[in-house]
Amino acid sequence: MNGIDGQGGFEKLVVMSDAGEQREREAAKLTRHDGLGGLEMLAARYRDHAYPLHTHPTWVFGVVVAGVEKLRIGRHQHLAPAGSIIIVNPEEPHDGEKGAPAGWAYRTCYPDAALMAEIAGDMELTGLPMFREGIVQAPDLARAFVRAHRLAGQALEQEAAMLVVLSELAGRFGDGKPRDRASDGGETARRFRLCRELIAEDLSAGFDLAHLAAAAGVTRFQVIRDFHRAAGMTPGQYLRDRRIRAASALIRTDMPLAEIAAATGFADQSHLTRVFKAIKGVSPGAWRAAA
Incomplete structure (x- = not known):
């Protein structure tokens, strides 16, 4: 299965059926981000699953990353192929099922009124943003949404990325207009x-x-x-950059790598090694040997 997610599928997470065949085609994972008010985020791949008509007290934003979803939003029927952005207002009836034999995969989130009010306040909107279109096409925003959604384990980065993309969605497609901001020097x-x-x-x-x-x-x-x-x-x-700079200086000493990881904000030595190699191109051990 290919799509804008770029990895040909999702993690094997919550299996929807005990059958081996079903395990290969349906999976879903729900996570929550505390820094975004407990924002729920779902990554799922479905083939035979079908949502009956239902509502949420929250907004729903999602991006189809592979296949096609068929869904009703309000009184309108839609086919949402890969790359489509799905938008559902609070209390708006909607359903969902496969729109092609292979089903669909998507990533969604469910921001509540408090989070949307914070976004509206920053944009100086007169009220909470509501959306007329259930399916929109904006490839840059779709990619940004998927990138933000996939930053699990990078709390600060995911928080900022998701706030930016939700603000962009409200600014482009919501019923209010954001103000122009002058430079504050x-x-x-x-x-x-x-x-x-x-x-x-x-x-x-x-x-x-x-x-x-x-x-x-x-x-x-x-x-x-x-x-x-x-x-x-x-x-x-920026935080990652400062931590790597500090770790680089400490690696030139005899301080154990596990202690360096703890002192500079990494979860453990393997986390330091992974991030250090991604940025420096070599492992901390090789960096130390060269120094």
Whole structure:
């Protein structure tokens, strides 16, 4: 099965049936992101599963990454091939089933009113964004959504990426229009310096956007914009970069790699090794030997 997910399928997660054949064709995994108010995110692949008509108290945003889904949203019937973005408003009746013999795979999330209100507030909308179209085509946003969805285990990076893509969806397809933001000059640099100093104080600390926003006295969305303007990186990318820099310096010493990993905010030595090699091109051991 191929699609915009780029790996030819999903993880083998929650098996939908005990039958061996079914195990090969249907799987689903539900995760929650605490930094996004417990945002539920579903990654699923279905062939014979069919959702009956139902509603959610939340919004539903999803991207079909392979195959075709057939669904009703409100009073309209749709075929959503790979690359389609699905949007369902709260309390809007909808169903879902395969639109092609092989079924479909998709990634979805279910933001609640509190999260959408935060997005609306940052965009200075007059109310919560609602959407007229159930299926939209925006390849750049579809790819961004899938990338954000797949950042499991990278809490800060996933939090920022998902907030950005949800804001973009609201700005492009919602019934309100975001304001144009003028540059705030030196304030960006000042706020970024506060965040940078907080991170530098303890690289082993766990950071999320709310933590950085409180330090700078702004919203989570402003933190994302400030890092983009001042550093050309997302907050998560910047944090990873600082941790690798600190680890590189410590690797030149005799400090054990496991201790270096703990001191610089990595989960364990294998996590440090994986990230270090991805950025430096060699393992920490090879880096130490060369140094």
